[in-house]
Amino acid sequence: MDAAVKQIYQGVLDGDLDVVTTGVQAALEEKVTAEAILKQSMMAAMAEVGQLFEDGEYFVPELLVAARAMQGGLEILKPLLVAEAVEPIGKVVTGTVKGDLHDIGKNLVGIMMEGAGFEIIDMGTDVSPEKFVEAVKESGAQVVAMSALLTTTMANMPDTIKAFDEAGLRDTVKIMIGGAPVTEDYAKKIGADGYAPDASQAAKVALSFVS
Numbered sequence: 001m002d003a004a005v006k007q008i009y010q011g012v013l014d015g016d017l018d019v020v021t022t023g024v025q026a027a028l029e030e031k032v033t034a035e036a037i038l039k040q041s042m043m044a045a046m047a048e049v050g051q052l053f054e055d056g057e058y059f060v061p062e063l064l065v066a067a068r069a070m071q072g073g074l075e076i077l078k079p080l081l082v083a084e085a086v087e088p089i090g091k092v093v094t095g096t097v098k099g100d101l102h103d104i105g106k107n108l109v110g111i112m113m114e115g116a117g118f119e120i121i122d123m124g125t126d127v128s129p130e131k132f133v134e135a136v137k138e139s140g141a142q143v144v145a146m147s148a149l150l151t152t153t154m155a156n157m158p159d160t161i162k163a164f165d166e167a168g169l170r171d172t173v174k175i176m177i178g179g180a181p182v183t184e185d186y187a188k189k190i191g192a193d194g195y196a197p198d199a200s201q202a203a204k205v206a207l208s209f210v211s
């Protein structure tokens, strides 16, 4: 593994924002691609953080600092992951469902969709069904992209779809879902229009809705 890539990996594991940001700058200077930095160091390290949490070696504070360090690295990579798009090809409302505070995957989905030419209306985390509906009404977005990282909060996805039904908007908006515990079968079961296992495929699914 390249030294800078290793530094970023360790920086995320240690939750050290400075180590991650200087590592990302160094890797970019060494011509490591943004995608390689993201996948080989940041996402791989975050997977290990999750394993350490499961093993009882890390606790919530360690998750928090690791997430902060990863977000810092993502900020630097964002302009490189986002292609220049003059006119947005459509609008997407993104958000993590009610009760769920995880936002790194959702942010990555937003970055890849922005790179594909969409305008992103990011509702943040812990987004209630009513707030999703309101955001679509206000923005006229064609796509809703919901994220959930907890098995408990996945249950708020069908509630959000129901809220669009009740608001009479279900036929005017495409709803897609994703997040670690979410599956294609689950998407079908709850009547979502689409599912993607990762951020780059999420952008492709959104594109298929507007093309």
Ligand code: B1M
Binding pocket: 043, 046, 047, 049, 050, 051, 053, 054, 060, 061, 063, 064, 066, 067, 099, 100, 101, 102, 103, 104, 105, 106, 108, 109, 144, 145, 146, 147, 148, 149, 150, 151, 152, 176, 177, 178, 179, 180, 181, 195, 196, 197, 198, 199, 200, 202
């Ligand atoms: Co939490 N957490 N966490 N956590 N956390 C997980 C998710 C967990 C799997 C850890 C574990 O036990 N191994 C576990 C969930 C278990 C479960 O339900 N199955 C868990 C738990 C239990 C909890 C708490 C309950 C812990 C506690 O308090 N006791 C608590 C819940 C808080 C809440 O939400 N109400 C909690 C809190 C937190 C922090 C706040 C400390 C922090 C989040 C900070 C933040 O996001 N700003 C945190 C973190 C960092 C994690 C792990 C370690 C990393 C998540 C992450 O960012 N991954 C996570 C373990 C893990 O995932 N291995 C864990 C990197 C990110 C790029 O991947 O988000 O999966 P991900 O996104 C992927 C795909 O899923 C997909 O694309 C991305 C990749 O390209 N994707 C989509 C995501 N959204 C999509 C939408 C799409 C399509 C694809 O279309 C719309």
